[in-house]
Amino acid sequence: MKQAIVIMHGMGEQVPMSTLNSFVHSVWTTDDNLVDQGKPDPKTGGARGGNASWAKPDSRNNSTELRRVTTERDASGHYTDFYEYYWAHLMQGNTWEHVKSWIQDLLLRNPFTRVPARVFHAWVVLWLIALVVIAVTLYGMWPKEDAVEPWVSFVVPLLGLGLAAFVSNVLIKRFGDVARYAKAWPPNVAKRHAIRQAGVDLLIRLIDSKDSKGNEEYDRIVVVAHSLGTIVAYDILAMVFDHYNGKFDSSKSQPERDKLEQMIGDALTSGKLDIDAFQVQQAAALAEARDHGAPWKITDFVTLGSPLTHAEFLMAESPEDLRARQARRNLPTCPPVMEFDGTTKLHHFTYSGKADRKPSDPRTPHHAAPFAYTRWTNLFSPEKYILTGDLISGPVGETFGSNGKGGLIQGIRDIAVLPRLDLQGQIAPGHRRSGFSHNNYWNMGKGTETDTVVVPHHIEELRKAVGILR
Template identity: 50%
Template sequence: MTKKQLRQAVVIMHGMGEQVPMETVRGFVDSVWRENPNVIDRDRPVQGDDEKRSTNPTWTRPDDHTGLYETRRITTEKGNNGYYTDFFEFYWAHLVHGTTWEQVRDWIFGLLFRNPFTRVPRNVRTAWIVLWIITLVIAGLAIWAAWPKAPDATVAPAWSLLMAGVSAATAWVVANVMVARFGDVVRYTKADPPNIARREEIRRTGVDFLNALIAQRDTTHPEEPHFDRIIVVAHSLGTIVAYDILSVCFAYNCRGLRKELDADTRQPARAALEDAVRHRLGLSSLGELPEKLTPERYQQLQDAAREELNQLGATWQVTDFVTLGSPLTHAEFLLAESREDLDARKKERLLATCPPTLEYDGETKLCHFTFRRGAIAGIGKLTDEEKDDLSSEVKMPRWPHHAAVFGYTRWTNIYSPHKAVVTGDLISGPLGSVFGIGKGEGHFCGIRDIAVMPQLVPETGARDPNHRRRVMTHNSYWKMKGGTDIRRETDKKTGKLEPAHHIRELRYALGLGRK
């Protein structure tokens, strides 16, 4: 029998606004594949061409996974790591419609009329003040225009012309920015009755799409999945959409776990992952932690736990979640009513965390993000001596709870630090303090937060002097060059011209060339 082809899928989820189908994925593929010399050696001949390659060619093919004829699958040659790569775009902009100015206005007022000390995060307080200033200026102009004035032949025409211009500009901003762009945020993040149908349609379509990729079987080896690895990449508001879709899909794809296990069943990877998290949080644990738990180490443990989970019957091929310019950093603004409400939702497993929320098990006397699912034949309950032994804890079959997706899927968040509202990306920010678990010194998050445009020095958190700030970088995370003056950089060690820092970090997070 022929050997199965190795395949990996990259699913792109676009952000807010009236997006053009395939525009996002085509620009993305240019940066991470066509212009990437690390996925295919430059001296390898192009298929059907003897000339030396300058870029890596791709091909577009019809795709019926999304049920949308406007989108296509972009496929590649075999990479250096032996994998063929398929790029898909989950397009959802057409599912958001019927947004009114009244809905956007009510949402803005809901943001404005908050206690700035308790319900406005410090990192967006400046933007909150600017929003108030803009609102007051517009309201003042509107009141002044409507206020009765004494007739003045020399002033009235000029004033009328000025107010006509202000009115036209305001109408344009309302229609093309507030409603067309921020309307998507309102319709998706605010769980009001008029928005439920839109939220449901987007999520259900996305879940069906991702499940179709996961369920697809290899044509020559029907017992194996078509894709060995699936990477979900999302930008802007699409990161919230993707976060919801992944949470639902994970629970769905863990239903196939075997209920009946024999006495030889072991879960060393799961046990090691949970114990490392317990150690890091300062909770009761088993054995000695071999090394300090960092996000990088946590992701290594995730890999082993996911492979082990699939061997026991799960069908979860989503290895990575990469967020770009994510508003999830403002989750207490967008997904909850306050920081306290956000913490309560995480604790109740309404929102998935990284690592997953832990719960106490009276049998093992330990905290887990998995639960026991019956006893293994021939083992039964553990003795008191066995409960103190990690190797014995491995023997007990445990399955992840429904919000444990980020116990098995690596999460990398790439953001652009902002300053004075206009530089960097105000919408984005780090997620470590938002989606981690534990408090104080025991707090830990397994998300790799990567600062780009500019890069930050890890030890101090200050801006790297070699990376200057740029204006409005929200749409620049995969741009090789363009309006933000992004240029290639010279590597200090080799002297070669390298892609800009943000492109290097994006390529590394995807790992399309890794074996």
């Protein structure tokens, strides 16, 4: 059998295949555990220089700029196809007007109720930058009766050039993508739709793909996303699950799904959910659904450096607004939102049309339950003083958890990398704080270990989350 791994890049002017090639190098080519290293290299017949892979045109990419990267058979007997969902070309044409309205929305909000504590210091810095821009602009416009000091004449133009470069290369080219995607303002709606729909089309093509004998080509699909791409991927997964959830067979016994609902229900009452046990049961429920013919085969969602941690800041008007959208099933949570069934007298993420239904009867998942069957792992880099770690990232388990009588429960596995943290949330022994790490989640040369290691901690965790060797 084969599996497909789809990588979705982040913000900025990305080059097609650049993200995919570097990702494949870290999670496939250099992992000695995936293939028997005593086997000859299938390309040369000689000693190995890494696990083999080949790039091949594939019409499912819907782009002549992209290639599918396919691998040799791994130690468990499987092949892996890597795809890149490339969307940067759909986000061209960012302007200062797009960014300005977004920045105004971020700045002109109550810092006590609408600015999360973990980004308050960044919000203050954003205000300072805005004030500097205003000051330099006013200085240039203000009439000057006397000659200014020579150093002022030298420094102010330099500040102006620096600010112009910052606005052009950082705000417009990079954060312009965030400004245009994160908010559903009228000028952004067409772009948001185009980006999502292209991603939905790719995943549906992969899910429905058949081999030459008419069998399903892939038995497992993993979606990996970075930075702004994690918000894009989250939206796409929600739409794709809505496409398939009604195709789950509701005529056969579903004991694993019933166990999963019982586990979530108990956790909502107690306020405690064992993520290890939860993810095991998610896999069992998906395997059961697949045995019954369900088309859903996205086993894992892996987010890297995700701004979803700031969803209340970027995707909603307030924490209360975010929870309201989640409760309305507009934004899927993990575990999924449970709703009370007046007949069974229990909470479910599924529904049944039978009048005399029982808790263990076959049921169909509602449209906002992708993370009942898809495990979500989130890698983030702890930030400090803005310039170390990754301010853009953070834990997402709390933000996208579910509320119950016992409090909030979290079904997302959040893992701190770059640097590694211990159980008390302190930097683990043998690690050091890194510089700005947002682009290092699959960089083999950017570990934070103080001692030399063959495989850095963040690469180990990434490989584990993707789980190529089954």
